[in-house]
Amino acid sequence: MPLRLWRKPLDSEKIKIPEGEVHVLKDRCKGCGFCIEFCPKEVLEQSEEFNIKGVHPPQVKEETVCILCSFCEAVCPDFAIFSVKKDCKGGC
Amino acid sequence: MSEDSHPFERFLRDGMMPHIWCEGCGNGIILNCFVRALKDIEIDVNKVVVVSGIGCIGRLSGYTNTDSYHTTHGRAIAFATGAKLANPELKTVVISGDGDLFAIGGNHFIHAARRNVDIQVICANNFNYGMTGGQYGPTTPLKAWTTTTPYGNIEHPFNLVHLAAASGAVYVARWTTLHVRRLTESIKKVLQKEGFSFIEVITPCPEIYGRRNKMATGIEMMNWFKTAAEIRNASDPAEAEISPEKIVVGEFIDAEKPTYDHLLREMMKQVQERIRGEK
């Protein structure tokens, strides 16, 4: 199970936000809440849904501004979240 | 970059995730910062050997996609000394726990520091023996509660950065798992430094330690770090206190001194030249 999960995180979610894009690999999340608590821009919140570990993974709040500081990525103990520069090919 | 793969994936060993650590444990953050440092400095990962002892954090060596070795309890530094001296091209990094490195392995730590063997040591200090269920250890604060201090701890803890400095380490820093940027910078620095280097990382163990000490979640412990941490770079490590009110962090020492490895190779060269001369 872990191997499959690790290689094909099909549950990866892409959420578009102005500067950075935050990707959550939901089923890796153990629900510590560090990303939500310590994001300097309060971009994230707990979602309602349960992942396969039975915890609520984070989701992006509406209309917030990610400054691409990548703090969530660095503070996540489970490699479940990362941010990338927004892909503007489709027009921002 | 692919949207559904984490940027650090290739630095993690296939088939080993998810790791064993609890929700809210800081060990994953240390792993995260370590692999980020590997990625950032573009080091030849084939030459990196990660060595750990026994404990929760001791499992870290299994998670990095490097050569790695999980020793017996307390012997990571001695093992790394052998590997590094046998092959000077290796970058031997020891990542282990406060109990592992400073109780059962304390003797190896002070002597490797004294010799200035070129190994880099990162200690996950969670103030207790996590793996065995939360007994007190050499870093448990006075009066803290653990399963073997049911009436409060009556032992004085080590100040690890002071100990490392006094033993001769050429690089000494302390961060918490909230200081992800600075911690990563420190790791990058020691990966490029020669000589015995030491980074203490204060890390939450909410499950086992926090719960008994009025900080039941990782967030509560991290918030303690946030409010108590005071950065004092280049200050005297002897003064670097850890208390409920204050956690002094920073880079305390960054010095140069001939490494054991260097002196050893010099000596070997001289001996061999002398023999050639005799012939």
Place this chain on the structure above:
Amino acid sequence: MTQERTVLTGKHFMQGDIACAEGAIAAGCRFFAGYPITPATEIAERMARRLPEVDGVYVQMEDELGSMAAVIGASYAGVKSMTATSGPGFSLMQENIGLAVMTETPCVVVNIMRGGPSTGQPTKPGQQDVMQARWGSHGDYEIIALAPSSVQEMFDLTIEAFNLSEIYRVPVFVLADEIVGHMWERVTIPSENAIKRVNRKRPRTLPEKYVPFLPDRDLVPPMASFGEGYRFYATGLTHDETGHPRTDTAKAQQELVQRLCDKIRKNREKIVRVSANMLEDAEVMVVAYGTTSRSAMSAVREAREKGFKAGLLRLITLWPFPDKEIAELAKRVRAIVVPEMNCGQIVREVERAAKETSVIFMPKLGEEPHRPVEILDAIQRGSYK
């Protein structure tokens, strides 16, 4: 490196400990980690002087716990490595001898045995650690131990120990008593080319395909070294052939521990060595090893002169135990005499192998080895059984 400095070819008058160090260097040992202890210190001193000459590393660790760990680290870095100690240090090494067994680390541990328990008699001989060598670390495993009885054998068997450790990926012990370690004798060191050296099997696959603990048919897995790009993981935890921990399944434990035992057990014929002397028509067989076997040899000769049909089985390999060889011979003799410098260790193994044949045990503690006349007396008693 110049040849004559690597292998000191020629005839020498040498001490046992020094011959052991020279044997190690001739075998290709290029890493020594240790902590001084009588009567093994001379090995460390010789290595400290000699290793730098041959581009090898000598490091004096803070204790024997660290020495053994460093030896394993060096071996994993691809360098033939060893340590040398005596009883108290051997006790401290047991922890990481177990780790070396579990992670299948080629290395050599020399124990120049003195009298114990504890600090005991540092400068006096003993054979009290032979069972500790077999069972000293916790858990189930098989080990190899060789018992030299002369300075020449200190040289030869140290080379053999390295070769066996490389072939079977297991720590190999050289168990010598203080007398053999400190004795001076004539040694013939062969030429560089005449020395047989074996190196560990190397992976035959690309790094991506390397399965670090997948054994070949001889039950021994090929071994990569750190820094070569194989990026493997080794742990003292129970693991599967990938090296990943498997602490929660019976299968992994059964497969791994059984294989660690079987790779020695199933290859015992290739490992076990004994030396049979005057045993063809013997009625009494002396079984001895180390210094004791020298007294036994004199006693057997004297017995023959007196008309007693005595013979000597000298054990060169102590572990795996030569039980088949003893069982065969036991059927043909009236009695077996076992002199040992302890209160009874190898004699138990002899009794187990000898079955019905009566065994006369001769313990010895303290300063002196057995005198031939004492063994002769036992041979005579055995003849009337």
